[in-house]
Amino acid sequence: MIEDDLRAAFARHETLTPSTGPVRAAIERTVVRRRRHRFRLRLRLGGTALALVVAALVGVPAFTPDRTVTVPLLTGSAPPTPTGALNVLLVGADGPADRPYRFADSVLLVHVPADRSRLYLVSLPRDLEVSIPGHGRDKLNAALSFGAGQPRPDLARGYALTRRVVSDTIGVRIDAGAVLTYPVVRKLADAVGGVPVCLPAEIRSAHTRRVFPAGCQQLDGAASVDLLRQRQGMPDGSLDRDRNAQRYAAGLLRRVDERGVLTDPVLLSKLLTQVGTGLVTETGETSLPALLSVATKGTGAAPVAMVLPVEYVEKPNYRFRLDPALGPGFLTALREDRLGEWTAAHPDRVTGLG
Amino acid sequence: MTYEEFADSRLGALLRYAVMLTGDPHQAQDLVQDTMVRVQLNWRRVARTDSPERYVRRMLTNQYVDWRRGSWARRVLLRGEPDVGVPAPTDHAQSAVDRDQLWSWLSRLPRRQRATLVLRYYEDLPDAEIAEILGCAVGTVRSSISRALATLRAEYVEAC
Numbered sequence: 364m365i366e367d368d369l370r371a372a373f374a375r376h377e378t379l380t381p382s383t384g385p386v387r388a389a390i391e392r393t394v395v396r397r398r399r400h401r402f403r404l405r406l407r408l409g410g411t412a413l414a415l416v417v418a419a420l421v422g423v424p425a426f427t428p429d430r431t432v433t434v435p436l437l438t439g440s441a442p443p444t445p446t447g448a449l450n451v452l453l454v455g456a457d458g459p460a461d462r463p464y465r466f467a468d469s470v471l472l473v474h475v476p477a478d479r480s481r482l483y484l485v486s487l488p489r490d491l492e493v494s495i496p497g498h499g500r501d502k503l504n505a506a507l508s509f510g511a512g513q514p515r516p517d518l519a520r521g522y523a524l525t526r527r528v529v530s531d532t533i534g535v536r537i538d539a540g541a542v543l544t545y546p547v548v549r550k551l552a553d554a555v556g557g558v559p560v561c562l563p564a565e566i567r568s569a570h571t572r573r574v575f576p577a578g579c580q581q582l583d584g585a586a587s588v589d590l591l592r593q594r595q596g597m598p599d600g601s602l603d604r605d606r607n608a609q610r611y612a613a614g615l616l617r618r619v620d621e622r623g624v625l626t627d628p629v630l631l632s633k634l635l636t637q638v639g640t641g642l643v644t645e646t647g648e649t650s651l652p653a654l655l656s657v658a659t660k661g662t663g664a665a666p667v668a669m670v671l672p673v674e675y676v677e678k679p680n681y682r683f684r685l686d687p688a689l690g691p692g693f694l695t696a697l698r699e700d701r702l703g704e705w706t707a708a709h710p711d712r713v714t715g716l717g
Numbered sequence: 718m719t720y721e722e723f724a725d726s727r728l729g730a731l732l733r734y735a736v737m738l739t740g741d742p743h744q745a746q747d748l749v750q751d752t753m754v755r756v757q758l759n760w761r762r763v764a765r766t767d768s769p770e771r772y773v774r775r776m777l778t779n780q781y782v783d784w785r786r787g788s789w790a791r792r793v794l795l796r797g798e799p800d801v802g803v804p805a806p807t808d809h810a811q812s813a814v815d816r817d818q819l820w821s822w823l824s825r826l827p828r829r830q831r832a833t834l835v836l837r838y839y840e841d842l843p844d845a846e847i848a849e850i851l852g853c854a855v856g857t858v859r860s861s862i863s864r865a866l867a868t869l870r871a872e873y874v875e876a877c
Binding site for chain 2: 365366368369370372373374376377379380381383385386387389390393394397398513
C-alpha cells in the first residue's frame with residue numbers, strides 16, 4: 364500500500380523536472396571553462412614531466428641495477444657494444460604511476476650518432492598531430508593514455524604505443540626508451556647533488572616565490588621541478604619550456620659526468636637506491652651495459668639540443684604539424700645520422716644551452 | 718555512442734531521476750549539471766563501459782549520496798531562498814496535503830535509503846541492479862528498503 368503511494372508520489376512530482384535545454388547549455392559552458400583550466404594545468408605539469416624525461420638520460424642505462432653491475436663482472440667479457448646510430452625515446456608522464464589518466468606531455472628523442480661524438484636532444488612537441496593506430500589523428504601526448512588503457516593504466520603498454528607512433532611519424536628506429544613518472548626528478552636531482560642550469564633570461568615562478576635569475580645557477584630537486592614547470596610569461600610558451608628542459612638535461616649530463624656516476628658502480632647503485640623504482644624501461648636488443656658505455660662516451664662533448672621543426676595550426680584543435688619547409692630535411696638528416704651537418708646549416712634552430 | 722547522442726537521449730531521464738532523489742528542481746539541475754560535466758570531460762572512459770547509462774546513473778547517485786563532499790550541494794546552500802515555483806497540486810486540499818506529507822517525509826530519510834526507494838519504486842529496477850548502482854550488497858539494498866518503508870509507515874501512524 365505504501366509502495367503504491369510512493370509510486371504515485373514519484374509519478375506526480377515528475378512535473379517538477381526542469382526542461383533539458385537550459386541544463387544542456389549550462390553543462391556546455393562549464394565544460395568549456397573546465398577544459399580551459401585543465402589545459403593550462405596540463406601545460407604546467409608538462410614541464411615537470413619533461414624534467415623526468417631528462418632524468419632518464421641517466422636513467423635509461425642505469426635502471427636495472429642487477430644487470431648493470433653483474434653482467435660485466437660475472438661474464439668477464441665485454442658486452443658487444445652497439446655500433447651505428449642509436450635513438451633513445453624518453454617519455455615523461457604527468458602525475459604518479461597509479462593515476463587513471465596519463466599523458467605523455469614530454470617526449471624527447473636522444474640521438475646518439477655512430478661516431479659517438481655527442482648527444483643530440485630532439486624535443487617532440489606534445490601537441491604534434493600524429494596518427495595513433497586505432498585512434499585516428501590526435502595529439503602525440505594522447506598515445507601514452509590510449510596505450511596504457513583503463514582503469515589501471517599499464518605504462519609499459521602506453522610506452523609501446525607511443526614508441527610506435529613516434530617511430531612511424533619521424534621514420535626512425537627506436538632502440539631503447541623509458542617512461543618516467545612525476546616524483547623521480549626531484550630525487551634524481553638531489554641524488555646527484557644539484558644540477559647546474561644556465562638561463563638566457565630571468566624566470567619568475569608562477570607557483571612559488573622563486574626567481575630564477577638569468578645566467579648560471581645550481582638547482583636542488585625542488586627548484587628543478589619548479590623551474591621545469593614554468594611556461595607562462597615566456598614568448599614561445601611550451602616550446603620555450605621544452606628548451607629549458609633541454610638546458611636542464613645538458614646540466615644534468617654534465618653533473619653526472621663530473622661525478623663519474625655512470626662509471627662508478629658504487630655511486631651508481633647509491634643513485635639507484637635514492638631514486639627508487641617506478642620507471643618503465645625498455646632496451647630492446649641492446650644490453651644495458653652496452654648502452655651504459657655509449658652514454659658515457661656521449662657525455663664527453665656538450666650535447667646539441669633542438670625542437671623538431673614544427674608550425675602551429677591556427678584553427679581548432681590547435682596542434683603542431685611538421686614544418687613543411689624545414690621538417691623533411693631535418694628528418695632525413697636524423698635518419699641518415701647527419702644531424703651535425705643539419706645543425707651547422709641551421710644554427711638558429713639550436714637551443715642555446717649556456 | 719557520442720556524448721551528444723547520450724545527452725540527447727538520456728538527459729531528460731536523468732533530470733527526472735535527480736528530481737526524485739533531491740525533491741527539488743534546482744537541486745536536481747545542479748546535481749545533473751555537475752555529473753554531466755564530469756561525464757563529458759571523461760566521455761571516452763564512460764563510453765567504454767558496458768552500459769554508459771548505468772555508469773552515469775551510478776555517478777549521479779554517488780554524487781547525491783556524498784552530499785557534503787559535492788560542490789553542487791554548496792552551491793545549493795548558497796542560493797538561500799527556498800524554491801517557490803513548485804506547481805500547486807490541483808487535487809482536493811486534504812489529499813494534496815497527504816501527498817505532500819509523503820513527499821516531505823521522503824526528504825527526511827537518509828540519502829542512501831531515499832536513493833534505494835527511488836530506484837526501486839520510480840525506476841523499477843531489480844535489487845541486483847540497485848545494488849550495483851549503489852555499490853553495495855543485494856542484502857543491503859533489501860534492508861535499506863525495508864528500513865525506509867518502516868520509517869515511512871511509522872510517520873503514517875503518527876499522522877493519523
